[in-house]
Amino acid sequence: MTSASARMDRLDPHKLPRHVAVIMDGNGRWAQKRLRNRIFGHEEGAKSGRDVVRCCRKLGIPFLTLFAFSKENWQRPASEIDALWKLLKRFLASEVDELVQNGIRLNHLGDEEGIPDDVVAELRRARDATARQTGLCLSLAINYGGRQEILKAARDFARDVQQGRRRSEDLSAEDFSRYLFTSDIPDPDLLIRTSGEYRISNFLLWQLAYSEIYITEILWPDFREPQFVEALLDYQSRSRRFGKTGEQILGE
Numbered sequence: 001m002t003s004a005s006a007r008m009d010r011l012d013p014h015k016l017p018r019h020v021a022v023i024m025d026g027n028g029r030w031a032q033k034r035l036r037n038r039i040f041g042h043e044e045g046a047k048s049g050r051d052v053v054r055c056c057r058k059l060g061i062p063f064l065t066l067f068a069f070s071k072e073n074w075q076r077p078a079s080e081i082d083a084l085w086k087l088l089k090r091f092l093a094s095e096v097d098e099l100v101q102n103g104i105r106l107n108h109l110g111d112e113e114g115i116p117d118d119v120v121a122e123l124r125r126a127r128d129a130t131a132r133q134t135g136l137c138l139s140l141a142i143n144y145g146g147r148q149e150i151l152k153a154a155r156d157f158a159r160d161v162q163q164g165r166r167r168s169e170d171l172s173a174e175d176f177s178r179y180l181f182t183s184d185i186p187d188p189d190l191l192i193r194t195s196g197e198y199r200i201s202n203f204l205l206w207q208l209a210y211s212e213i214y215i216t217e218i219l220w221p222d223f224r225e226p227q228f229v230e231a232l233l234d235y236q237s238r239s240r241r242f243g244k245t246g247e248q249i250l251g252e
C-alpha cells in the first residue's frame with residue numbers, strides 16, 4: 001500500500017465534502033524558486049489539477065471547482081496570459097477522452113466573452129462531449145469574478161421583473177442562486193487555497209457563505225494527492241454548525 005492510499009484509508013467515507021473548490025495559487029513562485037519561468041509553474045500546476053481530479057473520482061466526491069483564470073488575471077503580462085490560454089486549450093483538448101472514460105462532466109463558470117475564440121471552442125467541445133457524464137462534475141472557473149457574477153445575476157433578475165416574469169418581493173436566496181453560473185451545483189463545503197495567502201480573491205463570493213476554509217503554505221504545483229487527502233482529513237475534523245450551537249447539532 002502506498003503512503004497516499006494509506007492516508008486515504010484514514011478518511012471517513014461518510015463525511016466527505018460534496019463539493020470542493022480550489023484557488024490554485026503559487027505556480028509563479030514555485031517556478032521562480034527553481035529559476036524557471038512562470039509558465040513552467042503553470043504547466044506543473046496543471047499536473048496537480050489532474051491529480052486532484054483523479055483523487056475526487058477515486059473517493060466519489062461529486063463536485064470539484066478549480067479557479068483557472070480570474071477577471072483580475074487580465075492584468076498580467078500579455079505573454080503570460082497568452083501562455084495560460086495555450087495551456088488551458090491544450091489541457092481541455094488532451095483531457096476530453098479521459099474525462100469521458102471516467103464519467104466526468106466538464107462545466108464552465110465565467111464569461112465566455114473575452115476568452116479567445118479557439119479556447120471557447122475547446123471549452124464548448126469538452127462541455128458537449130461530457131454533457132451526459134454523471135460521475136464527477138468538474139467546473140473550471142475561467143474569466144470568472146464573484147462580484148461580476150452577482151451583478152450579472154442581479155441584472156438578469158431585474159430584467160425578469162421588468163418583463164413581468166418575476167416579482168421582486170418573492171425573491172429568496174435560493175431563487176437568486178438560480179441566476180448564478182453555479183445554478184445546478186451545490187455550494188462548496190470546502191474551499192482550499194494554496195501558497196499561504198489568506199484571501200478569497202473574488203472567488204464564488206455568494207457560494208462560499210458557509211464553506212470551511214483550508215489554507216496551506218504548500219505551493220500549487222506541490223499540491224498532489226497526499227496534500228489533498230490531508231486537506232480532507234482536516235475538513236473531517238471540523239464541526240460545521242451553520243450558525244447553530246454545538247448542542248443543537250449533536251441533537252440533530
Ligand code: FPP
Nearest residue numbers: 024025026027028029030042045046049068
Ligand atoms: C496562480 O498561480 C495560478 C493561476 C493564475 C493559473 C492557474 C492555472 C493553471 C494551474 C493551469 C490550468 C490548470 C487546470 C487544472 C485547468 P500564480 O501565477 O498566481 O502564482 P504566484 O502567486 O506564485 O505568482
